[in-house]
Amino acid sequence: MTGSPAARGTPTAAHSATPARRSPQEFRLGNEILAFRFVATLGERRAEPLERITTPEQLRAWCTANDLGGTDMPVSDALLRDARELREAIHRAGSAAAVDGTPEPADEELLNRWTARHRARLTLTGGRAQWHLPDTDPARAALAVVALDAVATLGGHRDGVIKRCEQPTCGGLFMDTSRGGRRRWCSMATCGNKMKKANLKAARGGA
Ligand SMILES: [Zn+2]
Incomplete structure (x- = not known):
């Protein structure tokens, strides 16, 4: 194991010459909504997309960083493909919601197939809610939790308005509360800061 994501190629990037200095491991964990944090594993959606889960190990790392499964949780290549498919369905459905639209039926069906497979238990321990994943295929169960969060969010179980980030290259989703x-x-901390700096530069005549 080299631990190098570059060894597996860049499956989603349209350009092959993606420079190695871009670090896909830096997850965006600042979004309050779990499902939208998952959407953010593909960054720079409106520019040159940055894939942050290029390997099963990176998908596991994202799950672990979000309190879904341990560092020894098995993740297969097939699950990585399914995870990306789920992520893009959430992004399309959320983008539709952001312009007061309705998700495509195919995306709703995909989300519903995931929530039908929901097997994790939510427990309260020391005042803290925590997901407990089953022993069989825990990573798939972790993604079903993400799908459940997406359906609850897109379906109006949360206060707020679903919006698309206005930073020109981002294309991410958030809940405006x-x-x-x-x-x-x-x-x-990320896109807001970027825009603040760009606006300052423009105000100084630098752009
Ligand atoms: Zn953004």
Whole structure:
């Protein structure tokens, strides 16, 4: 094991000459909505897409970073493909919701197939809610939790308005729960900061 994601190629990037300095392991974990954090594993959607889960190991790392499964959880190549398919269905359905549209029936069916396979248990321990995954295929059960979160969010079980990030290259999704409904970025720490800097530069005549 080299641990190098570059060894497996860049499955989704349209350009083959993706520079190695881009680090796919830096997950965007600032989004409050689990399903939208998963959507953010593909970054820069409106520019040159940055795939952050290029290997099963990276998918496991994302799950672990989100309290879904341990560091020894088995993840197959097949599950990685299914995970990306789920992610893109969430993104399309969420993007439709962001413009007051309805998801495509095929995307709803895919999400519903995932939630039908939901097998994780939610427990309360020391005042903290935690998902417990089954021993059989825990990683698939972890993704079913993500699908469940997507359906609850897209289906209106949460307060707020689903929006697309306005940072021009991002294309990510977020839930605006601000009182005035004026939130514009998926994350203030990343996209918000980027736009603040760009605006400052423009105000100084630098752009
Ligand atoms: Zn963004």
